[in-house]
Amino acid sequence: MSGGEEREGHGMIDPVPDPHTEPVPGPGADPVPGPEAEPEDAFRPGLDDLEAQLLGEPRSMRRRQVSAGAGISLLSARRFWHALGFPNVQDEDMVFTDADLAALRAVVTLVRDGTFDQDTALAMTRAMGRTADRLAIWQAQLMAEVLEHEPPEPVERRPGEPSRGVPGSAAARAAGEKLTELADTLEPLLVYAWRRHLSAAIARMVADAEPSADHEGVFRVVGFADLVSFTALVRRLSEHQLVQVVQRFEALASEVIAAHGGRVIKTVGDEVLYVTIGTPPAAAIALDLVDAIKEDDILPKVRVGMASGQVVSRLGDVFGTTVNRASRLTAVARPNTVVVDDAVATALSSVSGFEMAQLPPRTLRGLGRITPWRLQRAGASGRRGRSDSGSATTT
Structure with a gap:
């Protein structure tokens, strides 16, 4: 106007x-006549x-x-x-x-x-x-x-x-x-x-x-799932095929995240950002997502980074250091693996079904030096908790 x-x-x-x-x-009046009536x-x-x-x-x-x-x-x-x-x-x-x-x-x-x-x-x-x-x-x-x-x-x-x-x-x-x-x-x-x-x-x-005795402000576990080598895929596939890949990824990720009570914050082609209130649901989402994509014939490999802490929640989106840390950890993860920060590893150390292996310390841009952990399901022995072996790999 x-x-x-x-x-x-x-x-x-x-x-x-x-x-x-x-x-x-x-209401119900006839439109104003005249040649100018057509916009x-x-x-x-x-x-x-x-x-x-x-x-x-x-x-x-x-x-x-x-x-x-x-x-x-x-x-x-x-x-x-x-x-x-x-x-x-x-x-x-x-x-x-x-x-x-x-x-x-x-x-x-x-x-x-x-x-x-x-x-x-x-x-x-x-x-x-x-x-x-x-x-x-x-x-x-x-x-x-x-x-x-x-x-x-x-x-x-x-x-x-x-x-x-x-x-x-x-x-x-x-x-x-x-x-x-x-x-x-x-x-x-x-x-x-x-x-x-x-x-x-x-x-x-x-x-x-x-009020919470454990946390101040809005506490969330943040996860980033990222399709590996998506840029190369864009150059190689037709747009129809790329649409199929993106839709398949978004549909699969949305289903897994919702099943564990998480929220999809946003999807950007080859990446999905999600949050949960609790740490075990976030870990289950990450591992289920990796497993589901491994079995999919269309989708490339995926990697997931997770961090927990305070976030700024505004208009349906989340911001802050915790979100940045999860994003940076995604780049650390190798294909079909999940890498988490120390806060997530500590929270999961007493939860059955998960185990963490310490990775070499890394300096993340804008965040300083942190110790990442590889998250995986507990082995057949049922061992849980953290393994402080610096020789662990993410293969």
């Missing part, structure tokens, strides 16, 4: 109408019907109508639109629907009744916008891949050979039609998943806030 005369006002609680505002059509970014023929089905109605309002209908300045309305993740629009663009107006009014009401201040309202909107954007792209690509016809046995790509990384036109349109058809079925599942995760997030937050 940009361009034209705007007034700063008082943000989202600014009730000043714009002097050039057009009247706001009521510059209108869908191509055949897709506008899908948009109308998803949005519930055709686009019928310009930006000034929406801002006036919500009783706020154009600048404030633009901030809301940007927080959702959408670009600027011009005065003449017929972009908005009654649903956009209702959403803006809902956010304005939260600010005006004192539930949120403006910054918090925009931050909440931004969180939903980013999450919805990633979810929509993820689902659209998945559906297109399901519908895309692929050769039964794709050949490896030679260096320099081009590769198509997007679905064909027919598959893309078919995916759009199918997702539009399923939208009403998927929408309740989205709300269900959000409420489930919100409940779990509140429980973790309350637990972290409770």
Whole structure:
């Protein structure tokens, strides 16, 4: 929502109408006629019907109508639109629907009744916008891949050979039609998943806030799992094959991590970052992940680094020295092995099912000199605890 005369006002609680505002059509009103009613970014023929089905109605309002209908300045309305993740629009663009107006009014009401201040309202909107954007792209690509016809046995790509990384036109349109058809079925599942995760997030937050004799602040065990030689793999495989590898890795890692009560913080192609509250679950995740990938015919070898300690938890992500230490330890690990810091090794020393072998001290960039340990399952003898033999290897 940009361009034209705007007034700063008082943000989202600014009730000043714009002097050039057009009247706001009521629900169900006909779109404003005229050649300018078609926005510059209108869908191509055949897709506008899908948009109308998803949005519930055709686009019928310009930006000034929406801002006036919500009783706020154009600048404030633009901030809301940007927080959702959408670009600027011009005065003449017929972009908005009654649903956009209702959403803006809902956010304005939260600010005006004192539930949120403006910054918090925009931050909440931004969180939903980013999450919805990633979810929509993820689902659209998945559906297109399901519908895309692929050769039964794709050949490896030679260096320099081009590769198509997007679905064909027919598959893309078919995916759009199918997702539009399923939208009403998927929408309740989205709300269900959000409420489930919100409940779990509140429980973790309350637990972290409770005083602890053992730890201060937010304590987590952090694990990094990294596919070995992924860069070489990227050069060698077709994009379709790389998609298969990444999806297989993410699906397998997510399943193993969730099974032991961990949380996937993020995935970046060949790497997954996860956290747990307890040390034994984190160790079980690492070892199960290595074992599962060993048995997989598609995935290359994996290596895992783990560290425990205080983390900074912010907006679903984690930061801090503990996270950096786990990342650095991943580089120390050899293929199909797990390397942990001294805190993890100490915590597991009295837990059955695990054993640790001390490795030579290493100097890690930005962290100084530390003693890494190789984690493995207890042998047939059932021996547990730490072996302080500096001659241990990670083969």
